[in-house]
Amino acid sequence: MIRTPEQPRDPLAWCAAFALAFWLLLVWNLAVPSAPYFDEVHYIPAARELLALERYSNREHPLFGKEMIALGIAIFGDNPWGWRIFPSLAGATALFAIMRAVWFGTLSRFAVIAAGILIATGFPLFVHSRIAMLDIFMVAALAVAFWQLAAAMREPEEGRWRLALTGIALGLAMASKWNAIPIAAVPGLGFLVLRWSAGRRRLFLSRRGSPVPGITLLEASVWLGIVPLVVYAVTFWPGYWFENYHISQGIAAHHRLMFELQTQVLKSHPYESTWPEWVLNLRAIWYLYENVDGAQRGVMLIGNPLTMLLGLPALLWCATRGVAQRAPVHTAVVILYAASLGLWLFAAKSTQFYYHYFLPSTFLLVALALTLDDVWKAGWRKMAAGTLVASTLIFAFYYKILAAEPLARPDSFAAWTWLEGWR
Known part of the structure; x- marks a missing residue:
């Protein structure tokens, strides 16, 4: 008799x-x-105005992230808890959803734990989960989308409702920040490519073949194409009801205005940087560094000095394994990293900052988790586990300037600014 494989x-x-x-x-x-x-100085006033519906400001960004900040203010009051509670919940949701996406993609417990540790200790998720900005809502929505998409592919008997949730999440991601648009297009394009490569004679109506058997390409275009656009459009509903500067000439005209505001030439900023500096972790942003609430405090945004660099060869490994061994998850994470970073190679935005690397760096850390999982399975367990321990220790060392903890002196920043570009 043959033993049943262990699940x-x-x-x-x-x-x-x-x-x-x-x-x-x-x-x-x-x-x-x-x-x-x-940037709370922009988004908190915009959230207050959403509640009052007096003046539509901060029109260059979509509304969903500001609606969530406004919801926090409505429930918990116009105070720091009200401003930041939903960003914190979005951060925890993002971490959970990423771990679930990795599980459904790999069925590897070590890969799941590695992804959770690396992303939790990678710095950007932690910092953005404690500040009322829009990026965290975008990342959380995309994480939920890929969790549901991976689950639909793994368990196609649940494919229909999971693809519906994927579409809703993609719409909310785009409605948080436009950075999500290149990534939001990937699931639908991926479905088309995989179904096309299966060689189905009835391309649009066949229910057979990957990525989700039982779902036709036509139906998938609804869940992954139309639903995101509808959800995205619905989030603009409050914009029609402001007393001043409301959407008066239709959603298309409003988007032309948004694009003009996004692409306007701004004055140079001391913290602006370029994508090569993001990739090499060379340029930090100090979100805060002053004497506040009775102590010297700082909040520094930079990537974990260890894992952001280890992630680069990990991406190469994932790309190599994806091509040579046709490993779908390894291939997918490389494509998602390239798509999210590639936007900033061509974006018509005069000033760019390290926080634009938040989304690409998340895919980079997932690539590192997949690589460490391969290392673990190859028998080099001390190396794999040691990387996770080292990432956690570095996070603990930097914790004070990630969480605005009291510092000893005005020049305490020197303990953490190992590079000139981090000062």
């Missing part, structure tokens, strides 16, 4: 526990600083 156990409980622990760390001293800082 890997779903680490769902571990994913939930890890996301909860991450959220509890996020909300520790979430109200510090007690005044808006960095």
